[in-house]
Amino acid sequence: MPQGKAQFDRLMAAREHAKNVKWQAIEKLDAMLDQFENNISARGAKVIWAETAEDALQEIKKICKAKNCKTLVKSKSMVTEEIHLNKFLAKHGIESIETDLGEYIQQLDGEPPYHIVTPAMHKSKEDVAKLFAEKLNVPDGLSPQQLTLVAREKLRKKYVEAEVGITGANFLIADTGSISVTENEGNARLSSAFPKTHIVITGIEKILPSINDLSLFLPLLATFGTGQRVTVYNTIISGPKQKNEPDGPEEMYVILLDNGRTNLLSNPKTREALYCIRCGACLNACPVYKNIGGHSYDTTYSGPIGSVITPHLKNLKAFKHLSYASSLCGNCTEVCPVRINLHELLLENRYESVVEGDSSVAERVAWKLWKQASLHRGMMNMSNGNLKNKVVNSLFKTWTKYRADLNFSQKTFNEMWEESRKR
Numbered sequence: 001m002p003q004g005k006a007q008f009d010r011l012m013a014a015r016e017h018a019k020n021v022k023w024q025a026i027e028k029l030d031a032m033l034d035q036f037e038n039n040i041s042a043r044g045a046k047v048i049w050a051e052t053a054e055d056a057l058q059e060i061k062k063i064c065k066a067k068n069c070k071t072l073v074k075s076k077s078m079v080t081e082e083i084h085l086n087k088f089l090a091k092h093g094i095e096s097i098e099t100d101l102g103e104y105i106q107q108l109d110g111e112p113p114y115h116i117v118t119p120a121m122h123k124s125k126e127d128v129a130k131l132f133a134e135k136l137n138v139p140d141g142l143s144p145q146q147l148t149l150v151a152r153e154k155l156r157k158k159y160v161e162a163e164v165g166i167t168g169a170n171f172l173i174a175d176t177g178s179i180s181v182t183e184n185e186g187n188a189r190l191s192s193a194f195p196k197t198h199i200v201i202t203g204i205e206k207i208l209p210s211i212n213d214l215s216l217f218l219p220l221l222a223t224f225g226t227g228q229r230v231t232v233y234n235t236i237i238s239g240p241k242q243k244n245e246p247d248g249p250e251e252m253y254v255i256l257l258d259n260g261r262t263n264l265l266s267n268p269k270t271r272e273a274l275y276c277i278r279c280g281a282c283l284n285a286c287p288v289y290k291n292i293g294g295h296s297y298d299t300t301y302s303g304p305i306g307s308v309i310t311p312h313l314k315n316l317k318a319f320k321h322l323s324y325a326s327s328l329c330g331n332c333t334e335v336c337p338v339r340i341n342l343h344e345l346l347l348e349n350r351y352e353s354v355v356e357g358d359s360s361v362a363e364r365v366a367w368k369l370w371k372q373a374s375l376h377r378g379m380m381n382m383s384n385g386n387l388k389n390k391v392v393n394s395l396f397k398t399w400t401k402y403r404a405d406l407n408f409s410q411k412t413f414n415e416m417w418e419e420s421r422k423r
């Protein structure tokens with residue numbers, strides 16, 4: 001058994017317990033977030049509630065303007081990808097530097113992350129060496145160690161220059177009013193501690209009731225994310241620098257983002273998707289993700305969890321196709337540390353899109369006919385395979401647009417059955 005999983009005596013019980021903790025937290029989300037706000041505000045942080053991506057962007061702009069910010073350092077955060085923060089800041093003349101090595105590589109290449117945990121996993125070390133040579137004017141063919149040193153040298157200067165640092169949060173802790181940040185490089189610590197102003201931007205679903213819950217969630221996240229027993233750096237931040245503390249930011253803002261999460265919350269079935277701790281295990285296990293890769297989804301969150309949440313975060317009609325791009329093998333559900341029934345939620349999305357009338361008239365007629373034929377053996381036996389192929393493939397145009405034609409057997413089931421009985 002891999003090292004990470006071996007640390008749990010009863011892994012399944014730990015996963016079930018984690019699911020229960022998240023269930024409790026999400027069922028009482030309003031009270032939990034209030035508790036978080038009261039506690040972290042008491043230590044000097046300012047909490048900002050952002051209903052939409054635009055609200056969050058405007059708040060960040062306001063803070064940056066007030067601090068006369070020209071350079072901002074940023075640690076890895078999918079929420080900042082979700083709101084397209086870098087593009088927005090660039091438009092307003094603020095240089096935003098990704099400090100996570102994978103994100104830095106992607107930023108240099110002008111690409112979004114490929115995977116929610118390992119953003120540049122699709123690039124080989126040779127690809128990265130070539131990219132650094134092109135963009136940073138260093139010799140081609142550097143080793144991974146040399147490349148890391150190049151990135152470190154460039155980034156270290158930025159931490160000192162930056163007026164503002166932005167991080168996400170892996171967890172929000174209600175009972176202590178803290179944020180918990182997990183990382184392997186130490187860049188989130190530098191991004192939050194060096195600049196005078198620290199902005200945290202996070203989805204409202206990241207809440208955990210108690211700091212004690214971290215003893216379960218930190219090893220679970222590490223194990224299912226990267227196979228580690230525990231991630232290298234785990235930082236708990238409970239406000240800006242206090243009077244008796246020697247370092248840390250003078251001001252801290254926490255932006256709590258909704259941006260469609262309450263759509264998931266409002267449906268008792270899809271609510272479960274808010275338990276996600278963004279470990280990426282479902283992406284790694286998904287046969288579709290493994291074959292098409294993260295960029296094909298053209299969404300911030302890819303893989304099974306992305307297909308479940310994106311239609312609700314954005315627009316069901318425009319993104320319903322993601323819920324159909326699945327074989328429903330259930331591997332995602334099998335590997336999810338918090339036991340989210342991902343494949344059932346994909347079905348729920350399909351159901352909702354049909355109920356909302358998002359399917360075309362031709363598709364609806366085709367399925368009606370299909371249902372009638374399936375219920376009436378006589379209709380199924382009416383013609384030979386060739387005719388069935390012709391009729392069905394011309395009716396199911398939306399199905400066959402991106403797929404091979406359906407191919408019926410030349411003989412009906414009844415014919416084959418009769419034959420087998422005679423043998």
Ligand code: SF4
Pocket residue numbers: 275276277278279280281282283305332335336337338339340342
């Ligand atoms: S849905 Fe589960 S497996 Fe997928 S990223 Fe979230 S926690 Fe991990």
